[in-house]
């Protein structure tokens with residue numbers, strides 16, 4: 418029980434913005450949703466967004482832009498070459514991330530394609546702190562083999578390590594011993610590891626990693642997509658960083674790396690865009706040559722001038738403490754509601770999403786009948802809330818043996834778009850998850866009836882068992 422004194426001390430936080438324009442939501446009936454999900458092959462990626470009530474499929478490109486960013490759209494300089502918006506963007510990337518050279522790309526995977534092609538040769542190994550779907554695929558397509566070097570704690574959804582995204586230096590050293598440093602062009606490190614549940618990397622870890630790699634002449638490249646969220650956790654949890662700004666932490670972290678790729682659709686509060694930035698001039702020459710083949714001229718890289726402007730402004734908003742705090746705390750608010758009801762989720766609560774532990778919730782279902790895929794479908798049928806699978810379907814098949822990869826984590830991701838939904842929406846989501854959780858014993862699982870060759874989770878189709 419709270420005493421009066423504690424109640425008087427209570428201080429709520431609120432979103433650091435007010436609403437100027439609204440987008441009405443569509444409500445559907447349960448029979449309509451049953452029909453929609455069957456037509457979508459029980460894959461939430463194949464639903465029409467018009468049939469969705471609260472869309473937590475992804476936080477990628479789904480952010481609400483600010484009035485300043487919309488104003489930026491009107492400042493588009495659509496010159497083919499040398500657009501003023503490019504120079505604005507370049508300046509912001511230099512200022513906040515510290516890299517010397519930058520090429521824009523249409524989105525994150527465009528940048529991953531370029532860096533993988535520029536640096537990886539056939540037979541190389543690329544260690545990383547847990548895979549990300551598109552990152553690993555581009556490394557493999559370039560002839561490389563991805564090796565997971567994240568700490569073991571990251572694979573345990575109940576382990577509450579504060580920096581579950583950390584690299585295990587012993588695993589890196591063992592890989593160097595096994596294949597030789599000349600077979601490892603770079604280590605790819607992601608800030609807040611999406612697939613581990615949005616878990617951060619500590620500054621101490623990246624610093625030690627840099628030292629180890631320097632001894633062997635191995636480069637370090639950063640997936641900076643969610644690095645601002647990572648900086649928030651460093652400020653919150655790491656000794657010595659409480660009084661540092663988000664921008665200072667971001668810059669210090671990047672300083673330990675040789676370059677970064679970015680999906681601006683995440684941290685940077687835009688609907689489309691990305692970039693690749695490096696310090697090494699020879700690498701820059703390679704990527705600016707590749708960008709004209711695959712993306713567009715090196716001063717637009719697949720983006721309209723206006724989009725580069727919205728992105729440049731988004732960077733300056735994304736590093737504001739009030740913004741990033743509200744972003745992470747909203748996710749935590751939802752997670753804490755679920756924990757209050759003892760619903761199994763990945764802990765600690767990450768920065769961008771709540772991950773339901775489908776193996777624990779559907780403990781009666783084997784992984785081969787796709788528990789997380791089923792749970793996402795049931796949640797949609799119950800309430801019109803769209804989530805996504807992050808488990809056996811997303812993990813795909815082993816490139817050598819062709820067998821399903823069986824990830825230890827079988828999760829449903831409820832991803833919160835930035836600045837889009839309110840705390841009341843979070844209440845509704847929590848209640849819907851509770852409803853599905855209470856009916857968990859009725860679930861029977863799915864069978865896959867169509868499987869695409871690449872990134873199968875996007876387009877695979879299922880039927881109820």
Ligand SMILES: *Cc1c(COP(=O)(O)O)cnc(C)c1O
Nearest residue numbers: 524525526549551611642680682
């Ligand atoms: C989204 C994402 C990517 C890929 O970016 P796209 O813009 O979707 O192509 C790469 N890495 C991480 C960590 C991501 O979250």
